[in-house]
Amino acid sequence: MSVVIEQPRSPRNRKQANFEKYGWMYMRASGVVLVILIFGHLFTNLFLGEGIKAIDFAFVGGKWSDPFWQVWDLLMLWLALIHGTNGMRTIVNDYTSREGLRKALVIALWAICAALIVLGTLVVFTFDPCPAGSPANLLPSFCPAS
Amino acid sequence: MPSMPAGTLYRGKVGMWSWVLHRITGVAIFFFLLVHVLDTALVRLSPEAYNAVIGTYKTPIIGLAELGLVAAILYHALNGVRVILIDFWRKGVKYQNVMWWVVVIISAVLFLGFAPRHLSHVFGW
Secondary structure (H helix, E strand, C coil): CCCCCCCCCCCCCHHHHHHHHHHHHHHHHHHHHHHHHHHHHHHHHHHCCCHHHHCCHHHHHHHHCCHHHHHHHHHHHHHHHHHHHHHHHHHHHHHCCCHHHHHHHHHHHHHHHHHHHHHHHHHHHHCCCCCCCCCHHHCCCCCCCC | CCCCCCCCCCCCHHHHHHHHHHHHHHHHHHHHHHHHHHHHHHHHCCHHHHHHHHHHCCCHHHHHHHHHHHHHHHHHHHHHHHHHHHHHCCCCCCCHHHHHHHHHHHHHHHHHHHHHHHHHHHHCC
16 A cells, blocks of 8 residues: 655545545544443452353343343443444554555455444344243243243 | 654553554454354254253363353453543543553453352352
8 A cells, every 4th residue: 555645735535535424524523422331341240249140142132122221232342332333443454564454454444343343233123032942941930831 | 772662642651552452352252252142053953962062061171161251251341441431521631541441340340249259150159
């Protein structure tokens, strides 16, 4: 990637500048929200109660039967993946010297981001906390089978 | 003898190292996030599959790695707030150095509040 230094007085390329500007703004806006979402996530899942010891299918099922935590986790999924992918894009832009490699890595990053957002969103909305035929002792206490 | 440059907001000293740490912790958190979305997606498959995989998170080695993850998240989150203050607060640049130490101290306090509790869960103390 060759570096082009523009003439100081040349008019700026508005389209390109805006994409990077919105990316810059997104990192800060999503960052503030993510601090709250992730600190809350760590506090409820790892600090309260039995922490990591208590996390199992029944724990997740119990949480996601409440729309509050569904929305919480969904927001975290979207905001964090886009924030992380854009951060990785910045790093790729900084450290790759071959343009083809840079493009390939950036495309791979956004493809992974999109795949995980689709996967996570589907899981949050199609998740069944009481799957038929599962052992009752693995299910949340509100399931008819348990 | 040429003397060392004094360092600026971006080069050398706190300005640079805070940025280096921000990158390293960011990359680490990103790769954990990829794994974490995949492991959580197993709840859609079966309770047995999810419990088997999440069981490995409760082992001593991964339990210790979780401490590192939480430390990385605390630093990245609080230093991110510092970056926002440098960008938007009128006195942000002036206080960037002291703000970094505030970030380190708050991170350390939160980490020390979390670590004993998490270790007791992992090791059954």
